[in-house]
Amino acid sequence: MTTTAESTTTTSQDETTRMTMAVAMNSALDLALDGDEKVILLGEDIADPAGGVLKVTRGLSSKYGTGRVRATPISETAIIGTAIGAALAGYRPVAEIMFMDFMGVCLDQITNHAAKLRYMSGGHSTIPITIRTTVGEQRFGAQHSQSLEAWFMHTPGIKVVMPSTAIEAKGLLASCVADDDPCLFIENVRLAFSQKQEVPVGDYRIPLGEADVKRPGADLSVITYGPAVHTALATAETLADEGIDLEVVDLRTLIPLDMASVMDSVAKTRKAIVLHDATTFCGPGAEIAARITEELFGKLDAPVKRLGAGYHPAPYAPSGLSYLPTSDELADTARELLGY
Amino acid sequence: MVHAQSALEADAAETALSTADLTQMYRTMRLITSTGEHAVGEVKAGRLKSAFYPVRGLEGACAAMGVAMLTEDQLVSNYRSLGDALAKGASLRSIVAEIYGRADGTSKGKGGAMHIHDQSVGFVTSTGVVGSGIPIAAGLGLAAQLDGAARAVVSVFGDGTTSIGAYHESMNLASLWNLPMVFVCQNNQWAEHTPIAEYAASTDLAARAEAYAMPSLAVDGFDPIATAQQLRTALGRARNGGGPTFVEIKTYRLTGHSGSSDYSYMPTDELAAATERDPAPTFRRWLLDEGVLDEQALAEVDKEVIAEVEDAFAFAQDSPQPAASERYTDVFADEKVVSAL
Numbered sequence: 001m002t003t004t005a006e007s008t009t010t011t012s013q014d015e016t017t018r019m020t021m022a023v024a025m026n027s028a029l030d031l032a033l034d035g036d037e038k039v040i041l042l043g044e045d046i047a048d049p050a051g052g053v054l055k056v057t058r059g060l061s062s063k064y065g066t067g068r069v070r071a072t073p074i075s076e077t078a079i080i081g082t083a084i085g086a087a088l089a090g091y092r093p094v095a096e097i098m099f100m101d102f103m104g105v106c107l108d109q110i111t112n113h114a115a116k117l118r119y120m121s122g123g124h125s126t127i128p129i130t131i132r133t134t135v136g137e138q139r140f141g142a143q144h145s146q147s148l149e150a151w152f153m154h155t156p157g158i159k160v161v162m163p164s165t166a167i168e169a170k171g172l173l174a175s176c177v178a179d180d181d182p183c184l185f186i187e188n189v190r191l192a193f194s195q196k197q198e199v200p201v202g203d204y205r206i207p208l209g210e211a212d213v214k215r216p217g218a219d220l221s222v223i224t225y226g227p228a229v230h231t232a233l234a235t236a237e238t239l240a241d242e243g244i245d246l247e248v249v250d251l252r253t254l255i256p257l258d259m260a261s262v263m264d265s266v267a268k269t270r271k272a273i274v275l276h277d278a279t280t281f282c283g284p285g286a287e288i289a290a291r292i293t294e295e296l297f298g299k300l301d302a303p304v305k306r307l308g309a310g311y312h313p314a315p316y317a318p319s320g321l322s323y324l325p326t327s328d329e330l331a332d333t334a335r336e337l338l339g340y
Numbered sequence: 341m342v343h344a345q346s347a348l349e350a351d352a353a354e355t356a357l358s359t360a361d362l363t364q365m366y367r368t369m370r371l372i373t374s375t376g377e378h379a380v381g382e383v384k385a386g387r388l389k390s391a392f393y394p395v396r397g398l399e400g401a402c403a404a405m406g407v408a409m410l411t412e413d414q415l416v417s418n419y420r421s422l423g424d425a426l427a428k429g430a431s432l433r434s435i436v437a438e439i440y441g442r443a444d445g446t447s448k449g450k451g452g453a454m455h456i457h458d459q460s461v462g463f464v465t466s467t468g469v470v471g472s473g474i475p476i477a478a479g480l481g482l483a484a485q486l487d488g489a490a491r492a493v494v495s496v497f498g499d500g501t502t503s504i505g506a507y508h509e510s511m512n513l514a515s516l517w518n519l520p521m522v523f524v525c526q527n528n529q530w531a532e533h534t535p536i537a538e539y540a541a542s543t544d545l546a547a548r549a550e551a552y553a554m555p556s557l558a559v560d561g562f563d564p565i566a567t568a569q570q571l572r573t574a575l576g577r578a579r580n581g582g583g584p585t586f587v588e589i590k591t592y593r594l595t596g597h598s599g600s601s602d603y604s605y606m607p608t609d610e611l612a613a614a615t616e617r618d619p620a621p622t623f624r625r626w627l628l629d630e631g632v633l634d635e636q637a638l639a640e641v642d643k644e645v646i647a648e649v650e651d652a653f654a655f656a657q658d659s660p661q662p663a664a665s666e667r668y669t670d671v672f673a674d675e676k677v678v679s680a681l
């Protein structure tokens with residue numbers, strides 16, 4: 001486990017510049033295209049001038065040509081299928097699916113093919129594809145808002161990554177592209193432009209499967225990832241005023257899952273909340289909470305709690321029905337656990 | 341007006357449009373333009389947090405569909421459905437309230453701008469996932485066929501949607517089963533930022549559709565009369581057991597893809613040429629020139645539409661937010677399933 005994102009291993013970290021998460025991902029793709037001629041990009045509207053939904057691929061088709069940075073028809077099945085095929089022939093495709101909800105359209109290619117081909121071929125097939133996708137905002141409604149990472153965690157054979165900061169977005173995306181297995185890289189619309197920090201300009205990678213303690217604390221561990229990391233950090237500030245010291249563990253990758261870091265943290269604090277935007281019921285937190293309970297049963301001072309979205313499709317009502325876990329809910333749950 | 345070159349033999353008497361039809365078409369066009377512009381204005385002013393998809397340019401196509409469809413005919417649309425919904429007669433107040441995410445909306449505020457529906461007028465559903473409504477429309481067609489009912493089902497989708505598997509599966513199945521359907525492709529020449537020639541090897545969508553062994557044709561969507569006549573013929577055939585038809589309505593997107601998106605990438609000459617043919621004002625001039633309606637009658641329609649739109653926005657803004665308890669209702673028929681989890 002590393003203690004801050006900045007201290008993570010890096011190949012070249014001398015020069016940095018302030019980047020949004022979107023720009024940091026663009027930088028990772030730019031370097032990947034530059035460094036490996038087998039890297040190709042596929043997706044709807046990814047070529048210039050559009051440059052993708054979140055402008056993550058902006059400038060890349062102009063720089064590397066539309067042969068390698070290909071805008072596709074609206075054909076999700078063909079996008080993932082051709083990425084798999086090209087991967088079987090030695091390429092390293094990065095495919096963009098505009099919104100995570102549209103994974104439903106190409107789920108067969110992802111879960112029956114990308115995730116299983118290595119196994120079904122007895123290790124003879126390698127599918128080094130990266131699927132980039134976004135999780136949306138409530139103003140789009142139920143078919144553009146779902147955090148579906150649990151679907152993929154439940155499918156052996158595909159890695160699942162969700163960064164919370166710009167620097168990690170760059171380092172983790174670079175590692176996904178270089179990885180020899182299929183990786184699902186989930187970008188959050190809210191973070192893409194709000195997250196801004198110093199990011200290495202050159203090649204920079206963060207290994208998959210290493211959690212990061214975003215805030216060390218003594219009283220309670222919040223195990224989280226993606227946008228919820230920021231909810232947890234904000235809550236930690238509020239609770240600090242009450243003398244409650246939260247530790248915030250950012251998983252960063254869900255597969256591989258750094259359970260060792262989770263156990264280290266909870267063994268120390270003896271209390272844990274798993275927090276995410278995905279549905280609580282059968283969500284990633286269910287697995288993590290169960291594992292904590294199994295392994296640290298005797299050391300826990302309180303039950304392990306899960307906080308996520310309610311069991312319902314994402315409601316639209318942008319100002320009426322909020323449904324993602326809030327800082328207030330997290331604070332209340334933390335106070336409750338500290339009462340044990 | 342240019343009339344469509346048609347592969348279909350339109351029965352002149354059957355497809356003739358009455359003065360009432362023409363008046364209704366004009367009214368619908370104005371209603372669509374005015375509601376859409378009002379909504380986009382609210383989004384741009386930051387008063388409405390909605391992913392609203394403008395329908396400017398589609399007014400004629402939608403109004404034509406409105407007069408061609410009978411009340412019992414059914415419609416499935418997509419996220420860009422305001423025009424389709426209004427043409428099918430869905431309640432303006434409920435639609436606008438839904439766009440605002442309020443309790444009086446068509447989905448109690450839970451569906452949103454992309455998911456307008458009004459079962460009471462046969463506007464069955466609309467989808468935010470490109471192409472996914474088409475097989476659902478085929479299912480409605482299958483039900484109509486099984487019922488032995490003389491009703492037709494219209495599936496509305498965009499040009500870019502012809503790239504997706506669900507479209508091709510549904511076209512084949514509908515043709516094979518002779519389903520009572522009309523596939524209405526609103527070809528606005530763009531799929532988000534991509535012009536049709538950049539995503540389709542063959543841009544003649546009607547010709548491609550022919551390969552499914554169903555009658556298919558293209559019609560000028562800026563000619564609402566020809567469009568209405570062709571749709572009437574196709575719908576009549578569907579209701580009479582003649583099977584599905586593909587109708588490509590050639591139009592042009594007069595705005596960006598979404599309510600707030602940039603459209604600097606659209607060629608200005610193309611956009612200007614299309615804007616010259618802006619459906620509602622063009623049709624208004626035609627109605628005057630042909631003596632169908634006089635200035636006074638048209639002004640009356642204009643006034644009514646403006647009042648109706650203002651009323652609908654005021655209604656929506658006054659409508660309450662959905663109650664917090666609504667989060668867990670409508671997940672299943674029996675609410676206890678969720679509460680017991």
Ligand SMILES: Cc1ncc(C[n+]2csc(CCOP(=O)(O)OP(=O)(O)O)c2C)c(N)n1
Pocket residue numbers: 044074076098102105420468469470471497498499500501502528530531532
């Ligand atoms: C399966 C799927 N892929 C991508 C999208 C994102 N998207 C929304 S609208 C759109 C363009 C659709 O173009 P077209 O069918 O021509 O309809 P138009 O928007 O022009 O009316 C795209 C790519 C989506 N909603 N669903």
Ligand SMILES: [Mg+2]
Pocket residue numbers: 498499500526527528529530531532
């Ligand atoms: Mg289009």
